[in-house]
Amino acid sequence: MKKTIIVIINLVYCSTLFCLSWPTIRFDYQRTGAKYEIAIPSSTPAGWEIEIQGEIVGSPIVKDDIVYFASRDNSIWAVDAYTGEVLWQYSTSGKIDCTPVVYNNYVYVLSFDGKLYCFKRHYSLDEDCIPLWTYDTQTKSISSPIIVDDEEIVGEEKNPWIIFVSGPKIDGIPYGKLYIIDAIAGSLIKQIDLGSFSYSSISYSEGKIYFTTNDGILRCYDLTTGEFLWTKKFSSCFNQTSVAIKDDKIYFYAGDIERTLYVLDKNNGEILWTIGPLSNIATDNNSIAVFEDKILINIYPTSLWEKNNIKYSSQSVVCISTITKQILWKKDFSAPRTPQQSYNITSAVSVCNNIAFFGTYDNKFYAVDILTGEILAEYSFSSPILCSAAISNGWIYFAEVSGKFYGIKLDKFLAIKSPDYNDVVINKTTTTLVSCGYENKKFYFEYYDFNNNSWIEITTGSIKNQNVFLWSTEDMIDGKYTIRVRLDNGEYVLNDVIIDNSPLPPTNLTALLVDKTKVVLQWTKSIDDSSGNNDVKKYNIYRSTDMINYGLVNFVPKGTTMYIDTPLGNTTYYYKLSSVDKHSESVYTSPMLIFVPPSEKPSVPEIFVVENFVRYISSSTIYLRWEQKIEEQINIVWYNLYRAVSLQDNFVLYDKISKTNSTVYYYIDVIQNGLTYYYCLT
Structure with missing residues (x-):
């Protein structure tokens, strides 16, 4: 690997801490390709560059100071977002055109070796960079996955799902499937035969996924019911066409022979309006960007035109109004080309606050004002730029197809x-x-x-x-x-x-001893259980013997107001409860204490005798003595001493004597002279 820093920039005056992310292809799962971040480019590129030994056609993503991208050198790369330093890299057994996706502490990517790979986001210097797991689909897949963790879909306390559409089989059979995999364990949850493969990435909105396949079909699948809600057939042969979803509409460009922008109702697939053809000749398919009331498409023809024996391509970027349904402006970028230089991929437009960023086949990268079509910045490179850019915290990330990857510093940002x-x-x-x-x-x-x-x-x-x-x-x-x-x-x-604020705790906790062995806990439900934020999932029940160190005894589902515990006897227990939602736990209730007596009667004290007797004028003092074996002391809390002045009288509880650490006990009593006393000890 060759690494080059093209310009060293001063980072003192502009913060470069954790970046606002671009965590998936086209920024979000709705694949809008747009975000609200001020990103004003400089007139000349300044930043860093690394060069790898393989072509790059997939797009980068950014999360927490790290840029992830994949390449046709069979590798996935993780590099520092501000220096380009390689943090980790892993080589698969096939080229990778897939854009990785980040979820929590994991990174996922599909390789042409047929496998879905799951990596840690971070690997330490002394740690081997190996995948946590792989799942073999035996397909050549490009689709960038999505991860769904909605409990109404995956189930409560269940792992999230990773979902993607496969490419053709490795053996060449043009056959694809919809895959749903456990995102943590890597095990198959469901697979659905589609009849045709797909190179497009899934879009997601409100529990439903939308995707195109190579046979020209757009599908809507409900993850909750597990059923296809609708399909729509088009004349185009879709290739890497992800639909964009905004509000209740679907936007996508059907290239190939149609060359038309379609806007559909996402609920039923009904075509609301179209505009096209947008080119005189067949074009590549491409994902679009939707920002506020504007749609942007980067269009590249599949055939070339000739002038003076030189063949040209007529790449163009089109901006369309969603209000007037008319073209606002169109920018052409013609360049000499040979047929071998087509990859059937075109750099999709990325938008930040009315500025569009994209690459072209004429080896350039552009920033354009989407309000006017004015070119704000134009950077020249040595080979075509086919990926879509990721913009994050004052930096733009993209690659030349030749294998050079760039981090370019913006002039102004917020x-x-x-x-x-x-x-x-x-x-x-x-x-x-x-x-x-x-x-x-x-x-x-x-x-x-x-x-x-x-x-x-x-x-x-x-x-x-x-x-x-x-x-x-x-x-x-x-x-x-x-x-x-x-x-x-x-x-x-x-x-x-x-x-998702922490839920309110339950209230009115009480503890009642039943049958001398069972502790019955009762409480009033949290306000957030079936009302309020209505997001309580369960109640955690904690127990302690010292009011300091509490351990989780059990949990009960929402709606529950009672729990019966059967702890060991002869101990004072402290109980407290909390409410738990998807992401956090409430504060605890005030503790309730209760004593649970021993389940078995303690053994009778041994050698109970009068140890000493001292006589005085009107009264005397006696010393009572008894013993208890160490192994029989465990469950004893105190001794009850009973006294009577006649064997015909009832013995009355005279005193409670606390247990000590000794096995020999003494008790001093003062008695009147002239009376007979009888003692009983338990």
């Missing part, structure tokens, strides 16, 4: 670093803003109240290279929220977060 996209916030979170070029500008940090259709201010401040502050969400209702950083000049950035 981003919400944390909480990251779709992060779960529990009660409070450290919020971090990172920027360059906006120093001392006043900002407003806000969230959107969907009930009142208004923005609610959380805090304000002055922009620095990095702003860090605490955001408490304890008074907010659980749900998905859009947060915003707004400047006085009207610029802003957005991010989506999921607030």
Whole structure:
């Protein structure tokens, strides 16, 4: 491997801490290819470059300071997002055109050797970089997987699913399947024959997946019911065409002979409107970008045109309005080409706040204002750029097909670093803003109240290279929220977060001893059980003997208000409960204590005698003595001493004598002269 730093940049004035991520192909599972982050390019590229010994056609992703990409040298790579330093690399037995995907602490990728690979996101220097598991599909697959962890789909307390569509069989049979795999264990959950293979990545929205196959069919599959809801047949032969989902609509470009943009109702597949043909000749299929009311498509023809014995390709980027359903502008990028230089892949447009980023077959990378079509930046390289760029925290990441991978620094940027996209916030979170070029500008940090259709201010401040502050969400209702950083000049950035505050604990805990052996715990359900946030999954029951060290005894499902425990006897126990939702646990209830007596009667004390007698004028003192074997002391808490002045009288409890660590016991009693006393000990 050859590594080159093309420009050393000063990182002092612009923060380069954890980046707002680009964790999957096309940024999100809706495959919109767009995000709300200010990303203004410089006129000349500055950053870093590494070169590997294999072509790169797959797209990169970014998560927590690490860029992941794969290549046709059979490898998946993890590199530092700001230096290009290789952190780890693993070689499979086949080329990789698949874009990896990150979920929690895992990275997944498909190889042409037929296997799905699961890796750790981080490997230490002394650790072998080997996959955690593989699943063999015996297919040449490119589809970038999605991971679904919705408990209404996968089940409560179950592992998430990883889902993808396979390419053709390794032996050449053009046959594909929909695969659903346990994302943690790597075991098969379900596979569905499709009749045709797919090189497209699945899109996901509200429990349903949408994907195209090579036979021209677009499918909608309900993960909850396990049934296909609808299919739609087109004339195009889809190749690496992921549909974009925004609100209740599906957007996609059917290249090949159709050359048409389609907009469908995502619920039933009905075609709402179309525009096309967008080219005079057949084109590659390609994924599109959808940002606010604009659609962007990078179109590349499958055939060439000739002038003065030179063959040219007429690549173009088209911007279409979702309101007027008309072309707003079209930009052509013609370049001399040979037929051998076509890969049937075109760099899909990536968008950040009205700026489109994409590569072309004329060895260039562009930044274009999507409002006007004006070229803002144009970078020249040595070979075509076929991947779609990942933009994150002031950097752009992409590769030349020749094997050179780049991290390019943006001139100005503003981003919400944390909480990251779709992060779960529990009660409070450290919020971090990172920027360059906006120093001392006043900002407003806000969230959107969907009930009142208004923005609610959380805090304000002055922009620095990095702003860090605490955001408490304890008074907010659980749900998905859009947060915003707004400047006085009207610029802003957005991010989506999921607030899942800890549930409220149960109340009115009581403990009752039944049959001298059973502890019956009863309580009132948490407010968040069947009401409130309605997200309690279970109740955890804890027990202690010292009120300090508590251990989990058991858990019971939501809706439960009683539990019976049968602990060992002769001990005082302390109980407390908590409510548990998907992501966190409530505070504990106040502890309840109860004594459980021994289950067996203790043995009778031995050698119970009057040890000594001292006579005085009107009274005397006696010393009582008895013994207890060490092995018989375990369950004893105290001794009961009874006394009577006649064998015909009832013995009355005279005193309780606490147990000591000794096996020999003494008790001193003062008695009156002239009376006879009888003692009984238990």
